[in-house]
Amino acid sequence: MTTENHTSRRVALVTCAELPDLDTDDKPLVAALAERGVTAEPVVWDDADVDWDAYGLAVVRSTWDYSARRDEFVAWAERVPRLANPAAVLRWNTDKRYLRALEDAGVPVIPTIWLDPDRHLSKRAVHTRMPAFGDFVVKPVVSAGAKDTGRYQPVSAESRALAIQHAMTLLDSGRWVMIQKYVQSVDTEGETCLTFVDGEFRHAAHKKALLSGPAEASTSYREEEMSPVEATPAQIDVARRALQVAAEAVGLAEPLLYARVDLVEGEDGVPTVIELELTEPSLWLQHSGEARTLDALADAIAKRV
Known part of the structure; x- marks a missing residue:
């Protein structure tokens, strides 16, 4: 195998120093990609010794420490030769003022x-x-x-x-x-999180409320309790509209590799976007059931390498 071919079939699954071996949900991707002739390796995003040119594609996964160093993270993304999702998406999506673009386009969001x-x-x-x-x-x-x-x-x-x-x-x-x-339905109904791969809806998961009181000092992320759930046509429609706004905002030429749209039920019963997760969302592959999101994601990555 030539060096060029070897490089093109190597994928970096990008994570953070706290999870150097990937989050549990992402670990099955390594074997799934190997079945498709792709070598996948967990790589810490801010490791100065990494040669990003050695990878045919870098896929952002559990870079959950970026928020304290957002500018550094975006600058890193812009240096990586081939990144999924692209750096322009990460820059737009890591600042929640993107919600203004959704609201301006008529997508239901929390005021x-x-x-x-x-x-x-x-x-x-x-x-x-x-x-x-x-x-x-x-x-x-x-x-x-x-x-x-x-x-x-x-x-x-x-x-x-x-x-x-x-x-x-x-x-x-x-x-x-x-x-x-605070949307009261979060306490009773929780959030519904829709996962998309390569532009296609794959599965949904239910997330329980995380907030019960004042902000707590913490250097880590909070564990989320998830379970599989069936998304409604109305929820899928709102999610697709939100993703279309994102695509237009950054001028995407191809579908996002991955995306998660988190919805709550508004006071009028309308599915409402609470967050659009295009940077480093958990995709909860273990909750995909027969939708086989893991296979779809592995196929989409292999196609891009």
Whole structure:
């Protein structure tokens, strides 16, 4: 085998230093790709010794430590010769202000209040922007795994004070802040997360609520409880519309290798996008059942190498 052919059939499954051997859900990809003549290796994204030119394709998977170094992560992505999903997608998707593009296109999203650190808002100004009724969520526009995210109650003076302090801490560190009304259906119905591979819907999973109170100091991501679920036609339609907006926003020439669209039920019963996960989403391959998402993903990667 020539060096060129060897390189073209090598794939880097990109992860973080905390999970150097991949997340459990992604490990079966190695064997699945081997069956297709592709050598897949877990590679830590910020390992300075990695020769990214040695891989025919780098597939971002569990890079779950990127949010604290988002600019560094995007700069890394732009240096990798062949990356799935592309660097332009990662740049757009790692800042939750992409929700504005979805809203402008008519895709149902949770109404959001945006706080700009450059405006140097006072505590009183932040206070007046928070909801007067109903639980609400405070979080930075760059985050992963519910880190730096808290749920608060406006009727409690203590909770509201914690929310203001949370927002001020983020703003003082130069981070944009988003404030959203907490969708009550998350407590009763949870989230429905739709996985797409190569532009095609493959399966859905149910996720339980992660937030119960103020933001907690943490250096890691929160474990998610998942179970398989059947997506409705309405949910699939909203997810496809969201992905179309993303494709148009970054000028994609081909379908995304992978995507996850997380939905909640809005007050009017309409499926509503809570997050569009195009960077490093768990795809919960073990919950795909007969849809065989693992095979579809391996086929799509092999096709791109």
